[in-house]
Amino acid sequence: MYCRPVADVEFFNELEIKRSKFLTFIRRVENESDARAFIAELKSRYPDARHHCSAYIYHVEGAHPVERSSDDGEPSGTAGTPMLDVLRGSGLLDIAAVTVRYFGGVKLGAGGLVHAYSDSVSACLKRVDAVTRTQKELNVVSFPHADAGRWESELRARGVDIRDVSYGAEVTYTLACPMGGSAMLNDMLAALTQGTVVAQSVGTDWVE
Incomplete structure (x- = not known):
């Protein structure tokens, strides 16, 4: 038994930190193809954004869940990994989060980026309806x-x-x-x- 987002619903949250905008989207995914399609869709929807960072976890019958993340050009470990950590902490499976960042001209530093991506996913998770x-x-x-x-x-x-x-x-x-x-x-x-x-x-x- 486990919990996952409701089907066919995209959850959204926008966070602004030092003029950078972090747009986070969460959706149910059940396999690698679903996750990659979700990420590709958001890259196509926001082609002018600086980064499209992602993390996802999905259930696999008879095996450990699959976990993946991507910093998509942000300094290593400052985006995808913090996002994945938040998803792990939620206890949900079959879930993907993509955070689209529009750079505001002010560098946040490694610690600032970790907090920004973590906080953006955490805020979006509060909007997720689960089953x-x-x-x-x-x-x-x-x-x-x-x-x-x-x-x-x-x-x-x-x-x-x-x-x-x-x-x-x-x-x-x-x-x-x-x-x-x-x-x-x-x-x-x-x-x-x-x-x-x-x-x-x-x-x-x-x-x-």
Whole structure:
């Protein structure tokens, strides 16, 4: 289980320090291609900016998260790394931050740059809406059309997560439950249907 930004939303914050403008954008990314496309998009959107610094972290199934950062011409370690440190501290994954800097004519020094990029990302993070992504077990169960509506209401009333409904000879529901919860789900179904219905496991999936 982990948290990540909501999908398809770009979060923005602008910070001005000694006449330099720091425009920070945060968006969900799920892989290297997403992250690179986000960075390229902002370089295209702000081609006249001096720097387009970036940092991102994304989840990898069965492995440690991937982390990358870029100073994009700022002195080494003064932009990308501080940005990445702030993202790490947020606890969010599948997240990318790009800070576009317009130089204001006053040099900030290494320490000033570190604080500027850190503060800009921190301020933008306060605007981010996040969702929780959890791995759940999936099960399918089928009911006759005449009974489906009643059983669906019973399941929803008991807080069962119905992920999908399909209609054929019977009505088939895909149900999500916490890892290790399939036995409890079948106990519930047995009690509701006098043991006439059993859910079949169909693996696991990530659910928001």
